[in-house]
Amino acid sequence: MNSFLKKFFMLMVLFSLLFIVACSNTTQETQQETDNEPESSEDEDSQEPEEDTAEFENMELDVAAFEGGYGSAFWDALKSKFEEAYPGVTVNLESNPNIGDMIRPQIVGGNAPDVIYLNQTDQSGVTQGLIKDQALVDITDIFESESIDGDGLIKDKILPGALESIFMSPYGDGKVYLAPYNYTxxxxxxxxxxxxxxxxxxxxxxxxxxxxxxxxxxxxxxxxxxxxxxxxxxxxxxxxxxxxxxxxxxxxxxxxxxxxxxxxxxxxxxxxxxxxxxxxxxxxxxxxxxxxxxxxxxxxxxxxxxxxxxxxxxxxxxxxxxxxxxxxxxxxxxxxxxxxxxxxxxxSFEQVYIPKSSDNIELAKEFLKFMYTEEAVKLNGEHAEGVMAVQGAADLVQDHITESSYESFKAVEEGMYAVSGNFGxxxxxxxxxxxxxxxxxxxxxxxxxxxxxxxxxxxxxxxxxxxxxxx
Amino acid sequence: MEKKQRSGFILFCIMPTLVIFSIFVVYPVSMVFYKSLFQSSGFGGNEIFVGFENFIYLFSDKTFLISLKNTGFLMLVVPVISLTLALIFASVLSFGQLREKAVYRTIFFFPSILSFVVIGILWSFIYHPNMGIVNDLLTFMGLEEFTMTWLGERSTVLWAIALVLVWQSTGYYMVMYLAGMDGVPKELYEAASIDGANSFVQFTKITIPMLWEIIRVTIIFSINGVLNISFVIVTVMTAGGPNNASEVALTYMYEQAFNNANFGYAMAIAVVVFSFSIILALISNRLTERDIQ
The missing domain is CATH 3.40.190.10 (Periplasmic binding protein-like II)
Structure with missing residues (x-):
C-alpha cells in the first residue's frame, strides 16, 4: 500500500512538472500566434523562394499600429499598397486601441514588431520606455535618401523643424530615431x-x-x-x-x-x-x-x-x-x-519607429519611406482624415478633414509660427x-x-x- | 504509518491547486519583491540593481507620502462609516416593520452591481461645479454660499471621494449582515424583551456580538476594497488632482510604472502598499479578537 502511494506521489510530481513544461510551451506558442496571424503563417509556408524579388532577406514585416482617433483604415490601405508595390512581401498588421499594452510583452520577450506606430499621448508608456532604454533604430539614413516618388530627398519634403524636434531626435544628437507621421x-x-x-x-x-x-x-x-x-x-x-x-x-x-x-x-x-x-x-x-x-x-x-x-x-x-x-x-x-x-x-508630431529588436530592419525602413509617397499622404487623408507632416499635405487632403482643422493647418502654412516642443x-x-x-x-x-x-x-x-x- | 499515508493523500489532493497557485500567485508576487530592488523601465533592457535605494527614496518622495496619507485616510474613514451604516440599515430592515423592505434592500444593493467606472462618471456629474445636483440643491435651498467645486478644492476632495466609496459599498455589507442576522436565534430577542431590554440594548448586546465574526471579516474586506476601488474612482473622477490632493498609492504606482516608465520604483511602491495593508489587516484582526464562549 505504502509503496503504491509512493509511486503515485512520484507520478504526480512528474505530471506537475510536465504540466509546467507544457504551460511554458503553450505560452510561447500563443505569443507567436498573436504575432503572426494564422493566415500569414500559411502564406509563409506556401511562399517559395523562386517567386520573391530577392531584394530583402526577410519578406515578412510586422506592423503594430495604434487604433485611435485616426482609425486603422489607413494602415490597412498602406499594407495592401505596399504589398502590391513589393511583390512577395507580407505585411502582418496588428492594430488595436490598446496596442501599446499588447506589444509590451512581445517587446519584453525580444519578439518586437518591426514597425510601431503609437499615439503621442499613449498611456502604455511603450514609446517612452524604448526611448529611455535607447532601444530604437537610428533612421537618419531614410531621410537622407531619395524619395520613392523621385522628387528629391525625403528630408526636404518633411515640414521644416519636424526632424530636428524632440519628437524625432529625442537625444538631441542630430540623429533621427522616430519618423513623423500625422501632425497636430x-x-x-x-x-x-x-x-x-x-x-x-x-x-x-x-x-x-x-x-x-x-x-x-x-x-x-x-x-x-x-x-x-x-x-x-x-x-x-x-x-x-x-x-x-x-x-x-x-x-x-x-x-x-x-x-x-x-x-x-x-x-x-x-x-x-x-x-x-x-x-x-x-x-x-x-x-x-x-x-x-x-x-x-x-x-x-x-x-x-x-x-x-x-x-x-x-x-x-x-x-x-x-x-x-x-x-x-x-x-x-x-x-x-x-x-x-x-x-x-x-x-506636435505622431511617431512611427523601428525598435532595435526588430528582425527585419531593412524592410521596415523601406516601409517608412513608402509612407512618405504622395499616394500614401492622400490615402492617409482619405482613410485617417489626418494631415501628414509633409509640405502641402493640408491641401492634398482638404476634402477629408473638418473645416476648422483645415483652417488651423492653413493658418500655420500661411505664416502662423508653429513651435514644436515636448519634454525630453x-x-x-x-x-x-x-x-x-x-x-x-x-x-x-x-x-x-x-x-x-x-x-x-x-x-x-x-x-x-x-x-x-x-x- | 496511518498518519503518513493520510498526509500523502492530502498532499496528492492539493497538488494541482498548489501548482497553479504557485505559478499564478506566488511567482508573480515574489517577482514584485525582487523587481523592487532594481532600477528598470519594465522593458527588459538596462536593469540596474540598486538594492534598497528605491525604498529609501520613497520615504522622501513628497507625492508618495501624500498618496500614502490619502490612502490611509480612506482606509480609516470609509470602512468605519460604511460598516456602521450597513449595520444600522441591516438591523432596521431585518427587525423594523417596514412594508417596502424588499425595495430598500434592492436600492441599497444596487451600487454594488454597477461598474466602478460608471460610478465614477456618475458622481463626477453629481459633483459637477456648474450643473451638478449637489450645488443645484444648495442653491435651491438658498445656501448658495456653500456651493463649492467639490472635486477641485484640497479641503473637500478626499471627503467627496470617501462618500462615493461609502455609497458604493454600504449595500454590499448590508446584505452580508442581513444574512448573518437571519441566523441569530429569535429566542434570544424574545428572552431579552421579556427581561425588559429595549431594541437599542438588544442591538448592542445581541445582534453585534452574534455577528462579530462576520463584522471582523467585513472589516478586512472593506480595507482591501478601499485600496482597490479608490484607484478606479480617483482615476475617473480627479486623476489625482488638484495637485495630488486626491492621489492614492495605487494611482501613483500606476503613474510611475506606465507613464513614467519607472518600473522598479513602482514595484517598491507596490511592496510598501502590500505591507501597509497586511499590517492594517493584522491590527484590525488583533483589535477585534474576542473569546466567543
Whole structure:
C-alpha cells in the first residue's frame, strides 16, 4: 500500500512538472500566434523562394499600429499598397486601441514588431520606455535618401523643424530615431459666430487677450477655461509662450536640458505669470479645476467661456457634444507678448519607429519611406482624415478633414509660427516626472493657493533633482 | 504509518491547486519583491540593481507620502462609516416593520452591481461645479454660499471621494449582515424583551456580538476594497488632482510604472502598499479578537 502511494506521489510530481513544461510551451506558442496571424503563417509556408524579388532577406514585416482617433483604415490601405508595390512581401498588421499594452510583452520577450506606430499621448508608456532604454533604430539614413516618388530627398519634403524636434531626435544628437507621421496644431479656440456678431477680433497678444475680460463680463461669460483634471493641455500655452519670450534657447533649457536656472529666469516667471493673472483677475471659469477635458470643452461650447486650449482634432472630438446656437469653431493660435508678431501655435508630431529588436530592419525602413509617397499622404487623408507632416499635405487632403482643422493647418502654412516642443526623456533613475509636477501645480495656482514665484521654486527643486542624475 | 499515508493523500489532493497557485500567485508576487530592488523601465533592457535605494527614496518622495496619507485616510474613514451604516440599515430592515423592505434592500444593493467606472462618471456629474445636483440643491435651498467645486478644492476632495466609496459599498455589507442576522436565534430577542431590554440594548448586546465574526471579516474586506476601488474612482473622477490632493498609492504606482516608465520604483511602491495593508489587516484582526464562549 505504502509503496503504491509512493509511486503515485512520484507520478504526480512528474505530471506537475510536465504540466509546467507544457504551460511554458503553450505560452510561447500563443505569443507567436498573436504575432503572426494564422493566415500569414500559411502564406509563409506556401511562399517559395523562386517567386520573391530577392531584394530583402526577410519578406515578412510586422506592423503594430495604434487604433485611435485616426482609425486603422489607413494602415490597412498602406499594407495592401505596399504589398502590391513589393511583390512577395507580407505585411502582418496588428492594430488595436490598446496596442501599446499588447506589444509590451512581445517587446519584453525580444519578439518586437518591426514597425510601431503609437499615439503621442499613449498611456502604455511603450514609446517612452524604448526611448529611455535607447532601444530604437537610428533612421537618419531614410531621410537622407531619395524619395520613392523621385522628387528629391525625403528630408526636404518633411515640414521644416519636424526632424530636428524632440519628437524625432529625442537625444538631441542630430540623429533621427522616430519618423513623423500625422501632425497636430494646438492653440486657443473661440466661437467664431459670437466673435463676428460682437465684432471681436481674435487676440494676437496677451494684452489683447486680457482686455477681452471686460467683454466677457458684459456677455456674462468667463474668459478662459481649461481641461482641469488633465492640466497637461496647458502646455499648448506655456511652450509657445516660453519660445516667444526666450527663443529656442529657453525652450531647450526647459524641455531638454532640465536646467534649474531656467525657473529663475524672467522668461519663466513671465510665462507662468499668464496663469497667475488669469487666476487672480477672475478670468477663469468657476469650477474649471474639477472638470475633465470633455466636461470643460462642453462648457466652452455651451458658451460659458470665451476661450479654451485644444488641438485641431477639436471639432471631430466633440462632434456629438451639445453647443450654443450657431457655434462655429474658430482657431486663434496662442497670443504673443510682442504686438509686432503674429499669434503662434504649438505643433506636435505622431511617431512611427523601428525598435532595435526588430528582425527585419531593412524592410521596415523601406516601409517608412513608402509612407512618405504622395499616394500614401492622400490615402492617409482619405482613410485617417489626418494631415501628414509633409509640405502641402493640408491641401492634398482638404476634402477629408473638418473645416476648422483645415483652417488651423492653413493658418500655420500661411505664416502662423508653429513651435514644436515636448519634454525630453529624463535620465534613468529619476523618480519624478517634471512635466506632471509642472502642470499639477496649476490647480493650486488657479485656486489662489500658490503664486508664480512659488510655482517656479517648486520647479527649480524638481529640475535640480533631474539634473543631479544627468551626466 | 496511518498518519503518513493520510498526509500523502492530502498532499496528492492539493497538488494541482498548489501548482497553479504557485505559478499564478506566488511567482508573480515574489517577482514584485525582487523587481523592487532594481532600477528598470519594465522593458527588459538596462536593469540596474540598486538594492534598497528605491525604498529609501520613497520615504522622501513628497507625492508618495501624500498618496500614502490619502490612502490611509480612506482606509480609516470609509470602512468605519460604511460598516456602521450597513449595520444600522441591516438591523432596521431585518427587525423594523417596514412594508417596502424588499425595495430598500434592492436600492441599497444596487451600487454594488454597477461598474466602478460608471460610478465614477456618475458622481463626477453629481459633483459637477456648474450643473451638478449637489450645488443645484444648495442653491435651491438658498445656501448658495456653500456651493463649492467639490472635486477641485484640497479641503473637500478626499471627503467627496470617501462618500462615493461609502455609497458604493454600504449595500454590499448590508446584505452580508442581513444574512448573518437571519441566523441569530429569535429566542434570544424574545428572552431579552421579556427581561425588559429595549431594541437599542438588544442591538448592542445581541445582534453585534452574534455577528462579530462576520463584522471582523467585513472589516478586512472593506480595507482591501478601499485600496482597490479608490484607484478606479480617483482615476475617473480627479486623476489625482488638484495637485495630488486626491492621489492614492495605487494611482501613483500606476503613474510611475506606465507613464513614467519607472518600473522598479513602482514595484517598491507596490511592496510598501502590500505591507501597509497586511499590517492594517493584522491590527484590525488583533483589535477585534474576542473569546466567543
Amino acid at each position: 496644431i494646438m492653440g486657443l479656440w473661440y466661437n467664431n459666430t459670437l466673435f463676428e456678431e460682437e465684432g471681436i477680433e481674435a487676440p494676437t497678444t496677451w494684452d489683447e487677450f486680457y482686455a477681452l475680460q471686460d467683454k466677457a463680463e458684459e456677455l456674462d461669460r468667463s474668459l478662459f477655461t481649461y481641461q482641469g483634471t488633465n492640466p497637461g493641455y496647458l502646455e499648448e500655452i506655456l511652450i509657445p509662450a516660453v519660445y516667444n519670450l526666450g527663443g529656442q534657447e529657453a525652450l531647450d533649457q526647459m524641455l531638454i536640458d532640465y536646467d534649474p536656472e531656467f525657473w529663475n529666469s524672467e522668461t519663466a516667471l513671465e510665462a507662468l505669470g499668464i496663469f497667475e493673472k488669469i487666476a487672480n483677475e477672475g478670468m477663469l471659469m468657476d469650477g474649471t479645476v474639477a472638470l475633465n477635458h470633455t466636461q470643460s470643452q462642453t462648457e466652452f461650447m455651451q458658451g460659458n467661456s470665451m476661450f479654451v486650449p485644444n488641438g485641431n482634432w477639436f471639432e471631430g472630438e466633440m462632434a456629438e457634444a451639445p453647443r450654443e446656437d450657431g457655434f462655429i469653431f474658430g482657431f486663434a493660435g496662442v497670443p504673443t507678448f510682442d504686438s509686432s508678431e503674429d499669434s503662434m501655435a504649438l505643433a 526623456p529624463v535620465p534613468e533613475g529619476v523618480n519624478i516626472e517634471p512635466r506632471s509636477i509642472l502642470f499639477d501645480q496649476v490647480a493650486d495656482v488657479m485656486n489662489g493657493d500658490m503664486s508664480a514665484e512659488e510655482w517656479a521654486a517648486i520647479m527649480y527643486d524638481a529640475y535640480e533633482e533631474v539634473q543631479s542624475k544627468m551626466e
